[in-house]
Amino acid sequence: MISIQNIHFRYKNKPVFSGLSLDLQPGHIYGLLGKNGTGKSTLLRLINGLLFPKEGKLNVLGYTPAKRQPDFLKQVFLVPEEFYLPNISINEFLTANTGFYPLFNAEQFNSYLGEFAIPRDQHLQEMSYGQKKKLLISFGLACNTPILLMDEPTNGLDIVSKSQFRKVMAGAVSEEKCILISTHQVKDLENLIDRITIIDEGGILFDQTVGSITNRLHFKISFDSEEVRSALYKETSLKGNAIILLNDEGEEGRLDLEMLYKAIISNKEAVQKAFK
Numbered sequence: 001m002i003s004i005q006n007i008h009f010r011y012k013n014k015p016v017f018s019g020l021s022l023d024l025q026p027g028h029i030y031g032l033l034g035k036n037g038t039g040k041s042t043l044l045r046l047i048n049g050l051l052f053p054k055e056g057k058l059n060v061l062g063y064t065p066a067k068r069q070p071d072f073l074k075q076v077f078l079v080p081e082e083f084y085l086p087n088i089s090i091n092e093f094l095t096a097n098t099g100f101y102p103l104f105n106a107e108q109f110n111s112y113l114g115e116f117a118i119p120r121d122q123h124l125q126e127m128s129y130g131q132k133k134k135l136l137i138s139f140g141l142a143c144n145t146p147i148l149l150m151d152e153p154t155n156g157l158d159i160v161s162k163s164q165f166r167k168v169m170a171g172a173v174s175e176e177k178c179i180l181i182s183t184h185q186v187k188d189l190e191n192l193i194d195r196i197t198i199i200d201e202g203g204i205l206f207d208q209t210v211g212s213i214t215n216r217l218h219f220k221i222s223f224d225s226e227e228v229r230s231a232l233y234k235e236t237s238l239k240g241n242a243i244i245l246l247n248d249e250g251e252e253g254r255l256d257l258e259m260l261y262k263a264i265i266s267n268k269e270a271v272q273k274a275f276k
């Protein structure tokens with residue numbers, strides 16, 4: 001569905017990707033993680049054709065995004081991290097934008113707005129940042145594009161809205177849809193994403209499904225000093241040692257995404273070895 005092969009990209013004097021390859025399939029919610037400035041937003045903009053790779057192949061739904069063909073653009077929606085919305089009503093916003101997305105469903109849109117408790121008759125300029133973000137998330141979901149890209153969607157959302165976000169996203173997953181979410185708020189997405197992609201130093205550092213991670217790694221709290229010594233990663237707290245072990249015994253367990261991320265950033269060789 002999205003095939004990225006050996007792409008190179010740089011801003012004027014800032015190299016960002018030097019040979020990044022990635023394959024994304026429908027039916028998944030991908031979590032795109034990485035340190036500040038590693039290129040997550042840049043990758044989303046390359047996928048929807050707002051930026052053009054300097055080298056390499058980028059194919060999305062059979063199209064080259066950089067050509068910006070209308071038949072491609074109607075199939076992809078990006079909820080950006082930063083945005084400007086004009087001083088118009090929600091109805092005017094819909095009139096101006098729904099024509100670009102033939103599968104837009106007004107009933108769904110109204111139901112998402114209701115879920116997020118956004119008054120339907122509000123003007124966009126009267127809305128807070130979080131409310132505007134929820135409007136864009138609702139619109140993006142209701143466009144029913146096979147590709148949905150979201151850049152830090154939970155930034156600015158309050159605690160209740162974050163759980164509403166997880167609920168609406170869980171309902172939006174389908175076999176035909178590929179959702180790619182860039183985030184630092186890993187706790188917000190922990191039970192939502194089913195594949196984790198981490199970018200670093202111009203390429204892919206880690207790319208695994210949640211199932212494969214919990215098959216190979218075991219996350220637990222331990223008081224056993226021997227076990228703690230053998231851990232791939234550990235964090236000591238008053239509640240005990242939170243550790244990541246190789247899952248040699250095939251234990252059933254839950255993924256702690258924040259710990260996994262820290263383990264990969266601090267000890268990438270050991271974690272990568274577990275997947276070889």
Ligand SMILES: Nc1ncnc2c1ncn2[C@@H]1O[C@H](COP(=O)(O)OP(=O)(O)OP(=O)(O)O)[C@@H](O)[C@H]1O
Pocket residue numbers: 011012014016034035036037038039040041042043
């Ligand atoms: N318009 C631009 N012109 C020049 N450099 C840019 C531009 N936009 C981004 N960059 C640089 O490109 C790199 C990647 O930026 P990008 O915004 O894609 O990173 P990110 O991973 O999304 O970061 P964050 O987690 O902070 O949102 C950064 O070093 C950034 O400074």
